[in-house]
Amino acid sequence: QVQLQESGPGLVKPSQTLSLTCTVSGGSISSGGFYWSWIRQFPGKGLEWIGYVYHSGTTSYNPSLKSRVTISVDTSKNQFSLNLTSVTAADTAVYYCARDTYHSGWYFFDYWGQGTPVTVSS
Amino acid sequence: IQLTQSPSSLSASIGDRVTITCRASQAISTYLAWYLQQPGRAPKVLIYAASTLQSGVPSRFSGSGSGTDFTLTISSLQPEDFGTYYCQHLNVYPRTFGQGTKVE
Numbered sequence: 241q242v243q244l245q246e247s248g249p250g251l252v253k254p255s256q257t258l259s260l261t262c263t264v265s266g267g268s269i270s271s272g273g274f275y276w277s278w279i280r281q282f283p284g285k286g287l288e289w290i291g292y293v294y295h296s297g298t299t300s301y302n303p304s305l306k307s308r309v310t311i312s313v314d315t316s317k318n319q320f321s322l323n324l325t326s327v328t329a330a331d332t333a334v335y336y337c338a339r340d341t342y343h344s345g346w347y348f349f350d351y352w353g354q355g356t357p358v359t360v361s362s
Numbered sequence: 363i364q365l366t367q368s369p370s371s372l373s374a375s376i377g378d379r380v381t382i383t384c385r386a387s388q389a390i391s392t393y394l395a396w397y398l399q400q401p402g403r404a405p406k407v408l409i410y411a412a413s414t415l416q417s418g419v420p421s422r423f424s425g426s427g428s429g430t431d432f433t434l435t436i437s438s439l440q441p442e443d444f445g446t447y448y449c450q451h452l453n454v455y456p457r458t459f460g461q462g463t464k465v466e
Contacts, residue, residue: 287462302455348416
């Protein structure tokens with residue numbers, strides 16, 4: 241059973257960088273067909289896809305965040321990470337890591353971490 | 363691509379038949395998934411490709427539609443089905459979600 245677990249600070253000051261790591265267990269992050277993603281959920285419950293990294297290091301980002309986001313992968317540790325720079329209160333959300341799976345021609349998020357709340361405040 | 367769900371919330375009882383709709387701002391064929399988020403938990407995929415049930419999901423859930431209009435139906439609501447349902451379009455980036463339908 242694949243499991244994902246987010247880790248990182250729950251409080252970040254405005255203008256600083258939000259950094260989170262997702263540790264994958266029960267499966268290899270190097271397996272093909274999976275896109276390792278970050279998704280956030282705002283206090284009003286809306287969901288926003290942030291981006292993904294493939295095991296090769298290939299990335300794709302939401303255009304709304306592209307200038308501030310970096311997602312990277314460390315296959316030796318079976319982890320992938322999110323960096324979001326110049327944060328503001330609008331970045332306050334629960335951050336999820338998730339696996340975007342390619343299955344029979346379709347992509348969908350089949351495994352999610354439990355989510356980690358991040359508050360941006362001084 | 364914008365996804366608009368209706369209703370935003372609904373009240374239902376155990377055993378009720380529940381229907382939720384999702385409308386896309388442009389045609390997306392059957393590139394749609396449905397998720398359920400129970401309180402305090404991450405979303406869980408129920409249906410992908412508009413009508414394909416994910417492994418392990420009870421058969422009381424069904425999905426239909428193509429193009430711009432989609433429907434999620436729960437044939438007989440069970441206690442574990444309460445929560446918020448989201449639609450999401452597939453295979454195109456950026457991935458986007460509907461705003462959610464809370465079933466209470």
